Amino acid sequence: MEWFRKKSRDLMSGEKKDIPDGVWTKCKGCREIITVAALTKNFWICPKCTYHFRIKGHEYIKLILDDGKLEEYDIEIESADPLKFKDSKKYSDRISAAQKKTNLKDAVVAGIGKIEGREVSFAIMIFDFIGGSMGSVVGEKIARAIERSIEKKIPLIIISSSGGARMMEGILSLMQMAKTSALLARLDKLKVPFISVLTNPTTAGVMASYASLGDVIIAEPQALLGFAGPRVIAQTIGGELPPNFQSSEFFMDHGFLDSIVNRNELKKTLSLLIEYMPVKESE
Secondary structure, eight states: OOOOOOOOOOTTOOOOOOOOOTEEOOOTOOOEEEEEHHHTTTBBBBBBTOOOOOOOOOOOOOOOGGOOOOOETTTOOOOTTOOBBBSSHHHHHHHHHHHHHHSSSEEEEEEEEEEEEEEEEEEEEEETTOOOOOOOOHHHHHHHHHHHHHHTTOEEEEEEEEEOOOOGTTTHHHHHHHHHHHHHHHHTTTTTTTEEEEEEEEEEEHHGGGOOOOOOOOOOOOBBBBSSSSHHHHHHHHHOOOOTTTBBBHHHHHHHHHHOGGGGGGGHHHHHHHHHHHOOOOO
C-alpha cells in the first residue's frame, strides 16, 4: 500500500511566459541580472557594485540642470565635408546617418541652464554621434559656450564623452584643440570657473584639450580616460602597462583628477563647487 503518492507533472504543459525585451539587463561590472526599472531609478548605477552604465547625453541634462531645462544655442550649425573624405563610406553619409540616429546636427549640445538657481554655460558631448568626435562644429560650439561664459561671467561646465578628434576633417579638426584652449586661457584670466566632468570614455584630442583644462576636473567611477589606446602606448614604451591603466581611479591616484563622483551625486557636487568658486573680478 502506498502511503504517499507524488503527482506527476507535465513539465511541458502550460504556456511559456516570455520576458519582454528591455525588462532585464546584465551588469558589466558584477555580471548580475538587474531590472531596467531599478537601474533607471538609480541613475543607471548598478545597485550591487556601483558600476556606471553609459547613458545618453540628454540624460545628463535632466540629471544636472534645474527642471532638466537647457536653453540651447547654435542648434543649426552642421559639419561640411571640406576634404570630400571617404573611407569605407563617404563622410557626408556618416554625418547624415548620425543626424538621423540622434536627431542632432553634431556631437555636442550647448546652451545656458541653471544648477540650484545659479546660471551656467553648459555643454554636453553626445557619444552616439560618431563617437562624440570633435570636428569643426564641436570645436566651434564649445568655443561659443566658453565665450558665453566670458560674456555673462558665469561658470562653465562641460560634460565630456568622446573618442577624440574627427580625422575626416584633418587639420581643421585638430585646430579646434588650439582654439578652445586659447579661449579657456581668456576665461581663466577673468577668474571665471570652469568645471570639467569626464565620463566613459574621454580620450584623444578632447582629452588633450579642453577636457583636461578645468579649474576642477572630476570623473565618474571606472571611466576610460587617456589619449592613445593602451596597445599603442605599450608598443611605444616597449613594456607592460600597470593594472587599471587609463581608469578614473588610476588617474585619481596619480594626481590628474580632483575627485571621482558617483553620478547620483553629480548635481550636488557641481552646485557646491559653484558656490565655493564664485566669479571674481579680474585684477
